[in-house]
Amino acid sequence: MNVNGKPYRTIWLEGDIVKIIHQPFIPHEFEISSLRTHQETATAIQEMWVRGAPAIGAAGVLGMVQAMLHSTPDNYRKFTVDAADLLKNTRPTAQNLFFEIDQVLHCIEQANSWDDACEKVLTQANHSVDTSINACQSIGRFGSELFQDGDSILTHCNAGWLACIDWGTALAPVYYAAREGKQNFIYVDETRPRGQGSRLTAWELGQENIEHAIIADNAAGYYMSRNNIQKVIVGADRIAANGDTANKIGTFTKAVVAFEHGIPFYVAAPISTIDFDCPTGLKIPIEERTPDEVLYTWGMADNGEFLRVRTAPAKSSAKNPAFDVTPAKYITGIITEEGIYQPADLHQLNQ
Numbered sequence: 001m002n003v004n005g006k007p008y009r010t011i012w013l014e015g016d017i018v019k020i021i022h023q024p025f026i027p028h029e030f031e032i033s034s035l036r037t038h039q040e041t042a043t044a045i046q047e048m049w050v051r052g053a054p055a056i057g058a059a060g061v062l063g064m065v066q067a068m069l070h071s072t073p074d075n076y077r078k079f080t081v082d083a084a085d086l087l088k089n090t091r092p093t094a095q096n097l098f099f100e101i102d103q104v105l106h107c108i109e110q111a112n113s114w115d116d117a118c119e120k121v122l123t124q125a126n127h128s129v130d131t132s133i134n135a136c137q138s139i140g141r142f143g144s145e146l147f148q149d150g151d152s153i154l155t156h157c158n159a160g161w162l163a164c165i166d167w168g169t170a171l172a173p174v175y176y177a178a179r180e181g182k183q184n185f186i187y188v189d190e191t192r193p194r195g196q197g198s199r200l201t202a203w204e205l206g207q208e209n210i211e212h213a214i215i216a217d218n219a220a221g222y223y224m225s226r227n228n229i230q231k232v233i234v235g236a237d238r239i240a241a242n243g244d245t246a247n248k249i250g251t252f253t254k255a256v257v258a259f260e261h262g263i264p265f266y267v268a269a270p271i272s273t274i275d276f277d278c279p280t281g282l283k284i285p286i287e288e289r290t291p292d293e294v295l296y297t298w299g300m301a302d303n304g305e306f307l308r309v310r311t312a313p314a315k316s317s318a319k320n321p322a323f324d325v326t327p328a329k330y331i332t333g334i335i336t337e338e339g340i341y342q343p344a345d346l347h348q349l350n351q
Helices: 038-046 053-070 076-088 095-110 114-144 172-179 196-207 217-225 251-260 343-349
Strands: 011-014 017-021 032-035 152-155 185-189 212-215 231-234 238-240 245-248 265-268 296-300 306-310 323-326 333-336 339-341
Touching: 011 053, 017 038, 017 053, 032 038, 038 053, 038 076, 053 076, 053 095, 053 114, 076 095, 076 114, 095 114, 114 172, 114 265, 114 333, 114 339, 152 217, 185 196, 185 217, 196 212, 212 217, 217 251, 231 251, 245 251, 251 265, 251 323, 333 343, 339 343
Parallel strands: 152 185, 152 231, 185 212, 231 265, 265 333
Antiparallel strands: 011 017, 017 032, 238 245, 245 323, 296 306, 333 339
């Protein structure tokens, strides 16, 4: 996707160094960070320098490549198992992280030697990256068929290419439709407390010259009630086997309001986001992040200084669940790389 007209991926590997677009600085600064060890890659996931379920999965894979390359013929099996534990413990909700790391561990288990393991892990990493990009592009192709020219579409959080390696999930149909010549308007929830909508989604859409407006999280119902929104599309961090979906906090609210107004509500995610071992959304672990994200705000001051300011009373505490779960009954369809499925039909993908 585009940054000032230049194509980029969100995350990639150069030798044994993981390169990422440092997302906390966007939209004010565009910076590439170099992560030199799997420990640094784990920190990047934990601190949300890279975020979004498919991008986290890619970071997990590339972190495992680093661990493999930095191990020795004598210790590589234990070293990579320990690395996998470290990477998996960074964020508990996104299913892609666990799925992708387990694929790498399987390759190492099947290897006959350190050299063989290195080759297998690098092959698996390249396969995972290519599969993720192709899946997101396919999601874009299937999802774009749902959009009529002139539709206004609401999205929550950032499920664009910054949340993946390329294309995105919820925004992939928007980009695909734009390439088909459709003129759609995007309502962008700000997505408190970290503002992934107002910072990241709006920035992406601006780079693609797609018309959009940032709205306060609490304004979505107002626009739905006035027939200003025809579709809602969001991403997912984990989808239970019954179709219940965990996504950024605030998604559940949007789904209920859309349901009340008869507005189709779609989830876009690759099949790797579906946890077929998780029966319902009640079993999805929900990450609780630091209260500081609610109590403070980061931004660019008029003098160009990037700083943090407290917006809440000094004596106030906060609670900060990072995700909520939307029950399957509110979801019109789940857009995957294999097509669009009703939540009750996801079992067809578990072959």
